[in-house]
Amino acid sequence: xxxxxxxxxxxxxxxxxxxxxxxxxxxxxxxxxxxxxxxxxxxxxxxxxxxxxxxxxxxxxxxxxxxxxxxxxxxxxxxxxxxxxxxxxxxxxxxxxxxxxxxxxxxxxxxxxxxxxxxxxxxxxxxxxxxxxxxxxxxxxxxxxxxxxxxxxxxxxxxxxxxxxxxxxxxxxxxx
Amino acid sequence: xxxxxxxxxxxxxxxxxxxxxxxxxxxxxxxxxxxxxxxxxxxxxxxxxxxxxxxxxxxxxxxxxxxxxxxxxxxxxxxxxxxxxxxxxxxxxxxxxxxxxxxxxxxxxxxxxxxxxxxxxxxxxxxxxxxxxxxxxxxxxxxxxxxxxxxxxxxxxxxxxxxxxxxxxxxxxxxxxxxxxxxxxxxxxxxxxxxxxxxxxxxxxxxxxxxxxxxxxxxxxxxxxxxxxxxxxxxxxxxxxxxxxxxxxxxxxxxxxxxxxxxxxxxxxxxxxxxxxxxxxxxxxxxxxxxxxxxxxxxxxxxxxxxxxxxxxxxxxxxxxxxxxxxxxxxxxxxxxxxxxxxxxxxxx
Numbered sequence: 001x002x003x004x005x006x007x008x009x010x011x012x013x014x015x016x017x018x019x020x021x022x023x024x025x026x027x028x029x030x031x032x033x034x035x036x037x038x039x040x041x042x043x044x045x046x047x048x049x050x051x052x053x054x055x056x057x058x059x060x061x062x063x064x065x066x067x068x069x070x071x072x073x074x075x076x077x078x079x080x081x082x083x084x085x086x087x088x089x090x091x092x093x094x095x096x097x098x099x100x101x102x103x104x105x106x107x108x109x110x111x112x113x114x115x116x117x118x119x120x121x122x123x124x125x126x127x128x129x130x131x132x133x134x135x136x137x138x139x140x141x142x143x144x145x146x147x148x149x150x151x152x153x154x155x156x157x158x159x160x161x162x163x164x165x166x167x168x169x170x171x172x173x174x175x176x
Numbered sequence: 177x178x179x180x181x182x183x184x185x186x187x188x189x190x191x192x193x194x195x196x197x198x199x200x201x202x203x204x205x206x207x208x209x210x211x212x213x214x215x216x217x218x219x220x221x222x223x224x225x226x227x228x229x230x231x232x233x234x235x236x237x238x239x240x241x242x243x244x245x246x247x248x249x250x251x252x253x254x255x256x257x258x259x260x261x262x263x264x265x266x267x268x269x270x271x272x273x274x275x276x277x278x279x280x281x282x283x284x285x286x287x288x289x290x291x292x293x294x295x296x297x298x299x300x301x302x303x304x305x306x307x308x309x310x311x312x313x314x315x316x317x318x319x320x321x322x323x324x325x326x327x328x329x330x331x332x333x334x335x336x337x338x339x340x341x342x343x344x345x346x347x348x349x350x351x352x353x354x355x356x357x358x359x360x361x362x363x364x365x366x367x368x369x370x371x372x373x374x375x376x377x378x379x380x381x382x383x384x385x386x387x388x389x390x391x392x393x394x395x396x397x398x399x400x401x402x403x404x405x406x407x408x409x410x411x412x413x414x415x416x417x418x419x420x421x422x423x424x425x426x427x428x429x430x431x432x433x434x435x436x437x438x439x440x441x442x443x444x445x446x447x448x449x450x451x452x453x454x455x456x457x458x459x460x461x462x463x464x465x466x467x468x469x470x471x472x473x474x475x476x477x478x479x480x481x482x483x484x485x486x487x488x489x490x491x492x493x494x495x496x497x498x499x500x501x502x503x504x505x506x507x508x509x510x511x512x513x514x515x516x517x518x519x520x521x522x523x524x525x
Binding site for chain 2: 021026054062066073
């Protein structure tokens with residue numbers, strides 16, 4: 001990872017942290033609040049598609065844990081693991097269509113939210129029943145992944161091959 | 177880069193090992209007490225605070241702008257509604273002004289015109305009063321007392337049913353079944369049965385009530401609308417049937433009497449169209465009317481009675497006048513108002 005990309009990653013993590021602490025409540029649907037930092041981490045990992053990109057997941061997970069009351073570590077642990085699994089799947093089946101990374105993002109976020117919630121429930125930090133925790137975690141993961149759809153649409157549009165002009169195309173010949 | 181490839185990085189650690197190291201770090205951090213990491217939390221909060229303040233300020237500005245925009249949109253919608261209402265009221269005012277002017281002109285012309293009313297039938301309104309509960313009870317007692325005596329029952333005395341509307345006019349005022357009963361100038365019902373001094377009314381709402389009506393759009397000539405059959409159905413609003421779907425009918429169209437042509441100068445108002453349906457494949461509208469008269473009028477009502485014009489029943493004095501003899505006499509000369517413009521009064525003098 002070069003210095004420019006590292007600085008960009010730090011700036012994005014900072015921005016996502018600010019968004020998580022100031023703006024996400026405006027997009028909340030009841031108790032379901034989108035998570036900007038995990039979304040950024042998964043999108044970054046799937047975009048860069050290198051194992052070194054997992055550093056983004058580690059950093060974003062740590063910042064997310066620091067901004068959340070409770071112990072530091074469970075969020076980062078499961079985010080790192082979910083990002084690694086998503087990267088592994090992405091590299092194993094490198095589909096070109098934009099919906100494939102979007103689905104991977106949703107799955108990774110659902111896994112991260114569910115396992116983090118259950119871990120915090122085991123640590124005694126959440127008093128809700130596990131079923132409700134899982135339900136909210138699934139909804140949180142899906143809702144957060146929905147905010148990543150524009151990014152994947154943009155990537156898909158950028159990667160769409162433009163029609164090339166061929167000089168041999170008889171339809172483009174202008175009769176003199 | 178494959179995960180199993182031994183491509184060690186700058187620090188001599190492969191990706192798999194780095195991942196395991198990071199996971200181990202996270203697990204160790206989980207085991208640490210939260211209080212130990214409070215300074216790091218505070219540091220992060222301090223780093224985020226300026227941007228958070230800026231974003232919150234920006235959000236407040238956006239919220240104020242959005243509220244202001246909402247207020248503007250609400251005000252504009254309200255203003256548009258008020259403007260529409262104002263336009264409607266202005267149109268209504270214009271219509272009423274025109275109607276008033278027409279009425280004034282017709283009244284003035286009827287005053288200045290020396291023509292006598294030469295129509296064959298002339299309407300006469302007899303004021304009547306709807307008898308209330310006490311009056312009904314009094315009449316009922318009287319009827320019971322009369323029935324108990326030897327010759328107590330009067331000829332043509334009514335047998336009262338309590339829910340029926342009873343008027344205090346009867347044969348003594350030449351009231352006959354079928355005469356229209358008006359309340360505040362609107363059709364309220366029709367005389368059903370006539371007694372010596374009282375009569376019952378079948379109102380527009382009651383089952384069995386039937387009359388030919390015209391459905392006219394507001395502002396149109398009330399004598400030029402499609403005809404239909406008004407029926408009271410007992411509950412709810414009366415229905416109008418037999419209006420063909422080829423005629424345009426809309427809600428709030430006015431409903432006038434349709435059978436008094438030649439008797440009344442203007443048809444009487446029944447009410448307005450409250451609801452209408454057009455069943456699939458049907459040839460006629462399903463129309464429900466909201467009567468203009470109140471179901472239980474508190475004011476005095478009037479019975480519309482037809483009489484033969486006494487001017488028409490008199491012998492035509494012009495037929496024997498010297499001026500008239502010089503003119504060719506046609507079959508309609510004796511009935512034509514133009515030929516008797518000043519005749520009857522002059523002759524009467």
